[in-house]
Structure formats: structure tokens, C-alpha cells
Amino acid sequence: MRLFLLLSLLLFNQAVIATEIASCHSPSGTAYYPETGLVIKKNSGWSKDKISNGLTKLIKNKNNEYDILFVDATNKINSTVEQGGKILPFARGEFSVSVLTIYPGQTAEIYTFLKTTSGKYEYIHMTSRSGSTALITKASRRSKGKYEL
Numbered sequence: 001m002r003l004f005l006l007l008s009l010l011l012f013n014q015a016v017i018a019t020e021i022a023s024c025h026s027p028s029g030t031a032y033y034p035e036t037g038l039v040i041k042k043n044s045g046w047s048k049d050k051i052s053n054g055l056t057k058l059i060k061n062k063n064n065e066y067d068i069l070f071v072d073a074t075n076k077i078n079s080t081v082e083q084g085g086k087i088l089p090f091a092r093g094e095f096s097v098s099v100l101t102i103y104p105g106q107t108a109e110i111y112t113f114l115k116t117t118s119g120k121y122e123y124i125h126m127t128s129r130s131g132s133t134a135l136i137t138k139a140s141r142r143s144k145g146k147y148e149l
Helices: 001-017
Strands: 019-032 045-050 055-061 066-071 076-080 086-093 096-103 105-115 121-129 138-146
Touching: 019 105, 055 105, 066 086, 066 096, 076 105
Parallel strands: none
Antiparallel strands: 019 045, 019 055, 019 138, 055 066, 066 076, 086 096, 096 105, 105 121, 121 138
16 A cells, blocks of 8 residues: 555656656556577466556656656556657547657557547557567567556
8 A cells, every 4th residue: 555655646746747648557468478588488478467556657748748657567666768768659639649669779669548439448558679688578468457548
């Protein structure tokens, strides 16, 4: 409970100087881990990929630039921009938004937040991570979680 309160407070402080565009709580999906880098053969292949207390927020900061704030499996708040990622918005509709994030030489991610015609909110997150600086090569897709636009 204290962790949730701390995370909420920290994310609220970010929101004071930024506008929240969309968010997703407790995302889950599938991931493929090839036998390379730190992944040994018995741990390679497809698996469920879930971050129980995970949180992903798409924000626009005071400089009108996008950022992705996320809580990962380590329960730490991260910023795509602070970690060296570049964010490129590429689609925006009345009920959807999609951005591409690139960590040069390592990872590309597509985040899509949308509202379906039946009124359901969906979050789609695709990741492709590889390269000589990636400790764990991974391809994943998350499409579940509580989402707000």
C-alpha cells in the first residue's frame, strides 16, 4: 500500500508540470526471449509477460513534448526521455493515440491507447529489443490492463 501511495505521489508531481494523455495499469501480454545474452536455452521461448503493479502513462510536458512514464518489474518509476529514448507521435484520432519510442541501438516500442467502437479501452504495447547493448533480447506484446484516455 505504501508503495502504491509513493508511486501515485511521484506520478502526481510529474502531472503537475505535465498533461496526462493516457495511462494503463497492470499491463499483461506475451513475450519471446531468444537464447542469447543472459537468457539460457531452458529459459528461452514464449512466456506470459505481466507487470503486476505496472503503470504506463503517456504525458505531454510543459515544453509540449511527449514522454512515457512507467513503473516496471523493479517497481521504479522510469522516464523514456530521461533514459535516452526518443518519442515520435505518429497517429492521433478522437479516441486514439500512438507513439513510437526508440532507444538508439537497442529498443523500439509502439504504444497505442484507444477506445473501441463498443466503448472498451484498449492498450497495445509492442517491443523489439536487441543489439549489442541489450542484456536481454526480447519481443513482446501487451494488450491488457486498465486504461484511461
